[in-house]
Amino acid sequence: MHACGHDVHTACLVGTAAVLARSRDAWRGTVMVVGQPAEETFQGAKAMLDDGLYARFGTPDAVLGQHTAPLPVGTFMHREGVTMMGSTHVRLRLFGRGAHGAQPQLSVDPVVLGASVVLRLQTIVSRELSPLEAAVVTVGQFQAGTRANVIPEEALLELTVRTEDDAVQARVLAAIERIAKGEAAAAGAPKPPLVEVLNRGPVNRNDPELLRRVRAAHGEWFGREALVPGVLGTASEDFPFFARGPERPVPIVYWFLGITPRKAWEDAPGTTLLEKVAHLPGPHTPYYAPDRAGSLRMGCESLTVAALACLHGGGGATDH
Ligand SMILES: [Zn+2]
Numbered sequence: 001m002h003a004c005g006h007d008v009h010t011a012c013l014v015g016t017a018a019v020l021a022r023s024r025d026a027w028r029g030t031v032m033v034v035g036q037p038a039e040e041t042f043q044g045a046k047a048m049l050d051d052g053l054y055a056r057f058g059t060p061d062a063v064l065g066q067h068t069a070p071l072p073v074g075t076f077m078h079r080e081g082v083t084m085m086g087s088t089h090v091r092l093r094l095f096g097r098g099a100h101g102a103q104p105q106l107s108v109d110p111v112v113l114g115a116s117v118v119l120r121l122q123t124i125v126s127r128e129l130s131p132l133e134a135a136v137v138t139v140g141q142f143q144a145g146t147r148a149n150v151i152p153e154e155a156l157l158e159l160t161v162r163t164e165d166d167a168v169q170a171r172v173l174a175a176i177e178r179i180a181k182g183e184a185a186a187a188g189a190p191k192p193p194l195v196e197v198l199n200r201g202p203v204n205r206n207d208p209e210l211l212r213r214v215r216a217a218h219g220e221w222f223g224r225e226a227l228v229p230g231v232l233g234t235a236s237e238d239f240p241f242f243a244r245g246p247e248r249p250v251p252i253v254y255w256f257l258g259i260t261p262r263k264a265w266e267d268a269p270g271t272t273l274l275e276k277v278a279h280l281p282g283p284h285t286p287y288y289a290p291d292r293a294g295s296l297r298m299g300c301e302s303l304t305v306a307a308l309a310c311l312h313g314g315g316g317a318t319d320h
């Protein structure tokens, strides 16, 4: 089950639009409500921008984004600087030579080649990057063969790469290509592997001034105790594409909305925030179940308060 909380996001967006439309005399400016599809595959934001979102409706002064997280309902997490890592989805096709499973000498076995590639890819983060350069290389898919006694023609690997920095991302991608080609050559493959970048999500970096304004507005509305310390997320988003205006960069801010029911939070083992989160179901698991009423109310309020903080052009949202 996917369960990323996108139904919560959309419901909160619609609720916020309704509140802002009803209180039209309480704020000045233009609000653009973006119901973006395909966040999960990093394609929706870019498709909307390529389709002229800013050209047709104007380039905004600020873009706000909110996503659920397995934090206690009624809490919010904002992180200065990078809040989520950049991501690249890579596909490797490794070519071998098929043969009867009983005659391996006639083959170039892409299963063995693929296994070598998977193992050597583990050395990119552990041996090629500095311990201070945060990165993830995960092979989430390895497909080869259909029968026990047939050596197949090729193997397919799909990887996700996460980094905190675009330059590190480029180095990791170059290392993946070098390793795949090197292992194929070592195996005597009939041709070099095909390396394809399927999609990318940029590093999600909050604008410092906009972040301060939104966090202050949330602190004022919900109380300072509702704000939990920011932790760098290794998940990724296509939201940062909205920072790419046609003429100038657009300030963006992205925060997390806690949705875990209070009882589940209290019952979870551990004392620190990270210990408890480690024991609670997160997005992309079938057990990710938001506190319905609390998540919707808090999510609507947080979007509305943040929008008003921008529309008032000041540091608070006290007069609505
Ligand atoms: Zn997701």
Ligand SMILES: [Zn+2]
Residues within 6 Å of the ligand: 004, 005, 006, 039, 040, 067
């Ligand atoms: Zn999501």
